[in-house]
Amino acid sequence: xxxxxxxxxxxxxxxxxxxxxxxxxxxxxxxxxxxxxxxxxxxxxxxxxxxxxxxxxxxxxxxxxxxxxxxxxxxxxxxxxxxxxxxxxxxxxxxxxxxxxxxxxxxxxxxxxxxxxxxxxxxxxxxxxxxxxxxxxxxxxxxxxxxxxxxxxxxxxxxxxxxxxxxxxxxxxxxxxxxxxxxxxxxxxxxxxxxxxxxxxxxxxxxxxxxxxxxxxxxxxxxxxxxxxxxxxxxxxxxxxxxxxxxxxxxxxxxxxxxxxxxxxxxxxxxxxxxxxxxxxxxxxxxxxxxxxxxxxxxxxxxxxxxxxxxxxxxxxxxxxxxxxxxxxxxxxxxxxxx
Amino acid sequence: xxxxxxxxxxxxxxxxxxxxxxxxxxxxxxxxxxxxxxxxxxxxxxxxxxxxxxxxxxxxxxxxxxxxxxxxxxxxxxxxxxxxxxxxxxxxxxxxxxxxxxxxxxxxxxxxxxxxxxxxxxxxxxxxxxxxxxxxxxxxxxxxxxxxxxxxxxxxxxxxxxxxxxxxxxxxxxxxxxxxxxxxxxxxxxxxxxxxxxxxxxxxxxxxxxxxxxxxxxxxxxxxxxxxxxxxxxxxxxxxxxxxxxxxxxxxxxxxxxxxxxxxxxxxxxxxxxxxxxxxxxxxxxxxxxxxxxxxxxxxxxxxxxxxxxxxxxxxxxxxxxxxxxxxxxxxxxxxxxx
Numbered sequence: 062x063x064x065x066x067x068x069x070x071x072x073x074x075x076x077x078x079x080x081x082x083x084x085x086x087x088x089x090x091x092x093x094x095x096x097x098x099x100x101x102x103x104x105x106x107x108x109x110x111x112x113x114x115x116x117x118x119x120x121x122x123x124x125x126x127x128x129x130x131x132x133x134x135x136x137x138x139x140x141x142x143x144x145x146x147x148x149x150x151x152x153x154x155x156x157x158x159x160x161x162x163x164x165x166x167x168x169x170x171x172x173x174x175x176x177x178x179x180x181x182x183x184x185x186x187x188x189x190x191x192x193x194x195x196x197x198x199x200x201x202x203x204x205x206x207x208x209x210x211x212x213x214x215x216x217x218x219x220x221x222x223x224x225x226x227x228x229x230x231x232x233x234x235x236x237x238x239x240x241x242x243x244x245x246x247x248x249x250x251x252x253x254x255x256x257x258x259x260x261x262x263x264x265x266x267x268x269x270x271x272x273x274x275x276x277x278x279x280x281x282x283x284x285x286x287x288x289x290x291x292x293x294x295x296x297x298x299x300x301x302x303x304x305x306x307x308x309x310x311x312x313x314x315x316x317x318x319x320x321x322x323x324x325x326x327x328x329x330x331x332x333x334x335x336x337x338x339x340x341x342x343x344x345x346x347x348x349x350x351x352x353x354x355x356x357x358x359x360x361x362x363x364x365x366x367x368x369x370x371x372x373x374x375x376x377x378x379x380x381x382x383x384x385x386x387x388x389x390x391x392x393x394x395x396x397x398x399x400x
Numbered sequence: 401x402x403x404x405x406x407x408x409x410x411x412x413x414x415x416x417x418x419x420x421x422x423x424x425x426x427x428x429x430x431x432x433x434x435x436x437x438x439x440x441x442x443x444x445x446x447x448x449x450x451x452x453x454x455x456x457x458x459x460x461x462x463x464x465x466x467x468x469x470x471x472x473x474x475x476x477x478x479x480x481x482x483x484x485x486x487x488x489x490x491x492x493x494x495x496x497x498x499x500x501x502x503x504x505x506x507x508x509x510x511x512x513x514x515x516x517x518x519x520x521x522x523x524x525x526x527x528x529x530x531x532x533x534x535x536x537x538x539x540x541x542x543x544x545x546x547x548x549x550x551x552x553x554x555x556x557x558x559x560x561x562x563x564x565x566x567x568x569x570x571x572x573x574x575x576x577x578x579x580x581x582x583x584x585x586x587x588x589x590x591x592x593x594x595x596x597x598x599x600x601x602x603x604x605x606x607x608x609x610x611x612x613x614x615x616x617x618x619x620x621x622x623x624x625x626x627x628x629x630x631x632x633x634x635x636x637x638x639x640x641x642x643x644x645x646x647x648x649x650x651x652x653x654x655x656x657x658x659x660x661x662x663x664x665x666x667x668x669x670x671x672x673x674x675x676x677x678x679x680x681x682x683x684x685x686x687x688x689x690x691x692x693x694x695x696x697x698x699x700x701x702x703x704x705x706x707x708x709x710x711x712x713x714x715x716x717x718x719x720x721x722x723x724x725x726x727x728x729x730x731x732x733x734x735x736x737x738x739x
Contacts, residue, residue, distance in 0.1 A: 136689045145689045193556045214548065216658025217532045220690045223655040228648050228685055229570065240651075240685045309567050312579075316562040317656060319555025346567055346579045350475045350484045351559045 065381060066124045067388060068113045069371025071132045071174060074098060074149025077109060080368045081116040084381045086185075086389040089120040091368070098150045105150065110164050127379045127388065128168040130371035132177040133157060136220045142171035148237065170374055175222055176213050177370025178362075179206025182324045184373035186361035191322035195314055196360070197224055198327035199307060202237070203245040207318070225249065229309055247306040250282035250329050257285045257299055266295045286332050304335055308342025315347040315355060326360025404720060405463045406727060407452045408710025410471045410513060413437060413488025416448060419707045420455040423720045425524075425728040428459040430707070437489045444489065449503050466718045466727065467507040469710035471516040472496060475559045481510035487576065509713055514561055515552050516709025517701075518545025521663045523712035525700035530661035534653055535699070536563055537666035538646060541576070542584040546657070564588065568648055586645040589621035589668050596624045596638060605634045625671050643674055647681025654686040654694060665699025 064083055071078040073096060080091035094112060096105060109131075117126060135147030142158020161169045172180075179196035187194070197205040203225030207214040215221055225245030226238050233242025234252070246252050257280050260266045261273075269288060273279040289296035311323055325336060340357050362369050376389035403422055410417040412435060419430035433451060435444060448470075456465060474486035481497020500508045511519075518535035526533070536544040542564030546553040554560055564584030565577050572581025573591070585591050596619045599605045600612075608627060612618040627635035650662055664675060679696050701708050715728035 136687060209548065209553065216690070217660040218658055218690060218693060220687060221656065221658040223658075223687060223690075226655045226687065227652045228568065231568065231645070231648055238687065306570070309570055313566045313652070314656075316565045317560065317653075319557055319560040319562075321556040348475060348559060348562060348565065348577065351555070351557060351562075354557060 064121060064124045065127050065388070066117065066121045067127050067372065067375040067379060068116065068129045069132070069368045069375070070109055070113070070129065071177075071367035071371065072096065072105075072109065072134065072150075073174070074134060074147075077105075077112060078364070078368055079109070079112045079116055080365075080371070081113075081120050082372050082375075082389055083121075083124075084386075084388050085391050086372060086376070090116050091365075092116060096150070102150075102152060102155060106160055106164070110161065113165065126165070126167050128170065128375055129161065129165055130177075130374045130378075131157065131161065131169065131171045132174040132367040132371055133171055134174050136218075136223075137171060137173055138219045139170075139172045139176070139215055140219075142169065144171070168378065170378055172213070172370075172374055173206070173215075173219065173222075174367050175204035175224075176206040176215060177374060178326070178360075178366035179208055179222070179324075179370070180213055180373045181362055181366040181368070181370030182326070182360055183208045183211070184376075185369045186324065186366065187322065187358065191320075191356065193318070193320045194322045194324060195222075195224075195318060195320045196324045196326065196366075197311070197314075198360070198366075199249060199325065199329040200327035201250050203249050203307075203310075203327075224310065224314065227310055227313060229306060229313075244306060244310040248303045248310065248329075253282040253285050253299060253303050253329075254280055256302075257282075257296075260295070260299070266299075268293045269296060282329065286329075290333060300332060301338065303329075304332070304338045305342055307335075308339040309346060311339055311357070312343045312346035312352075315343055315351050319351050320355065322356040322358055324358045324360050326363070326366060330359065403460060403463045404466050404727070405456065405460045406466050406711070406714040406718060407455065407468045408471070408707045408714070409448055409452070409468065410516075410706035410710065411435065411444075411448065411473065411489075412513070413473060413486075416444075416451060417703070417707055418448070418451045418455055419704075419710070420452075420459050421711050421714075421728055422460075422463075423725075423727050424730050425711060425715070429455050430704075431455060435489070441489075441491060441494060445499055445503070449500065452504065465504070465506050467509065467714055468500065468504055469516075469713045469717075470496065470500065470508065470510045471513040471706040471710055472510055473513050475557075475562075476510060476512055477558045478509075478511045478515070478554055479558070481508065483510070507717065509717055511552075511709075511713055512545070512554075512558065512561075513706050514543035514563075515545040515554060516713060517665070517699075517705035518547055518561070518663075518709070519552055519712045520701050520705040520707070520709030521665070521699055522547045522550070523715075524708045525663065525705065526661065526697065530659070530695065532657070532659045533661045533663060534561075534563075534657060534659045535663045535665065535705075536650070536653075537699070537705075538588060538664065538668040539666035540589050542588050542646075542649075542666075563649065563653065566649055566652060568645060568652075583645060583649040587642045587649065587668075592621040592624050592638060592642050592668075593619055595641075596621075596635075599634070599638070605638075607632045608635060621668065625668075629672060639671060640677065642668075643671070643677045644681055646674075647678040648685060650678055650696070651682045651685035651691075654682055654690050658690050659694065661695040661697055663697045663699050665702070665705060669698065 230242035236243035236246035569581035575582035575585035
């Protein structure tokens with residue numbers, strides 16, 4: 062069958078997740094492989110293009126690839142597809158779109174992973190429900206994206222929505238970005254692990270020390286969260302501190318953007334009670350006229366938010382050759398689906 | 401001459417500033433009177449409508465009033481003209497648009513004063529120069545407005561852009577809004593005066609104490625700024641602390657909105673070196689890929705920003721009866737003026 066397909070790639074610092082979609086937005090197949098960033102730029106590109114070839118060969122060998130959308134980390138220019146810098150991949154000024162297009166010979170679109178995850182949650186997670194929505198992901202780092210009136214807001218250089226790099230404690234801990242007291246340095250998984258290690262090495266959190274048999278390097282946010290959930294008071298306090306900072310960051314976003322909804326995803330967001338606690342802090346710290354109608358919601362797409370954002374991006378770029386319908390929108394929702 | 405006019409009113413907690421404009425945006429006259437908020441809602445409305453009648457009687461007695469635009473404080477709904485709450489005026493849920501329309505019998509538009517000052521600076525302060533611009537006013541309080549792609553961004557309930565109520569120090573001083581450590585509680589004129597009084601009463605800032613002859617209530621931000629400018633080290637330190645907080649707030653806005661320009665106005669912004677110091681902090685604390693191209697600029701319209709914003713708002717609502725040209729745009733800039 063000569064069906065049309067598009068591919069999405071969520072390029073992370075440690076993993077590459079790719080998916081192949083048909084014109085109704087049905088995922089035909091997906092695969093996750095290690096990024097192996099240490100191998101260098103060309104090797105990563107080869108793995109990306111190889112992965113697309115593999116998925117297409119398996120799921121749509123006769124199909125026509127209409128384009129490839131890429132969710133890439135770090136600040137970048139979504140119009141030119143130039144990636145300015147990605148600390149995780151150690152890339153600088155990489156013309157990702159151009160390089161991929163040359164190999165793939167189809168249109169390639171590149172956008173920030175936080176932006177595309179936001180677009181994914183907006184389009185497929187909570188379809189049509191909230192026209193002005195912020196998406197926050199809280200895991201190793203804290204990022205996100207901004208949807209205003211149903212469109213991605215990228216700022217004047219494509220760099221808007223760096224939620225993790227809002228200063229909340231001017232003399233706080235040093236952040237990976239070089240600044241001090243960023244939300245990411247206070248409330249991310251990395252921040253929780255760092256604080257836990259500090260406390261253990263200062264003789265506190267005895268239960269945690271015991272759990273890692275004194276090997277402080279083994280402490281990570283997941284373990285702290287598990288111990289908190291299992292009833293360890295010190296671990297619970299540490300989690301609560303981080304979540305309060307997250308709440309303060311979200312309260313700031315409410316007072317600045319006055320969105321209809323804030324969707325929170327990422328590994329840390331699964332911690333029991335996190336959303337409710339964030340909501341409490343937001344009620345305390347933002348204007349009641351703004352927080353009253355606000356919805357604070359769990360992400361629905363999990364680790365596929367970026368990939369679904371790739372599909373959403375492609376559906377804004379490509380029309381089906383037969384019907385003129387935007388690519389990736391189920392036929393029974395078109396026309397009528399507001400985007 | 402049967403010319404068309406519109407009126408703008410900037411309604412403040414202490415003063416009402418009104419202006420009358422012709423269809424080319426020429427200001428025919430203006431007048432400032434005390435708000436006298438203590439007299440109650442109806443008295444304030446009477447003063448507003450009386451002021452318009454007076455200006456029209458004097459400057460365009462034969463003219464046709466096409467509408468009145470009002471810049472009002474506090475969160476409000478710009479579509480319905482309902483003012484939710486204004487601490488300064490002690491209003492709650494006031495249908496300002498409806499009440500004024502009933503008396504004036506012409507269209508009335510109401511928007512937030514920070515929003516309209518932003519629109520004023522965007523349209524007339526730096527015309528056509530920056531399509532994505534944030535405006536901050538730093539005086540008794542800290543407020544502002546957001547222009548995205550040449551349009552006001554108001555958020556989902558008209559409450560976006562509460563820049564002064566971004567938490568920067570979670571356990572910081574109590575703010576008028578009830579929260580702690582808001583930018584406004586750290587960097588506004590009120591904050592400077594409060595901190596100065598605290599320091600004087602704790603035996604510091606001897607020169608300032610002497611300047612007010614021990615009468616702490618006489619200390620205000622203007623005096624602190626004057627003493628700093630005159631070489632008093634302790635006053636200069638205090639000003640610098642406030643300006644650093646302002647810089648941190650602005651850095652946050654850069655990482656969140658990635659605007660082309662941030663325009664800073666209000667009484668405090670006149671302090672020598674303020675913009676440069678803010679710029680330094682922004683460079684330290686925000687992504688260099690975002691701060692590199694950013695312009696941090698002085699407001700150009702001074703205390704008339706809100707009034708000019710009223711004109712800009714009216715020009716989006718009213719077309720000239722003869723030419724169909726938007727009201728308030730000089731003929732030689734139309735067509736061609738991007739708004």
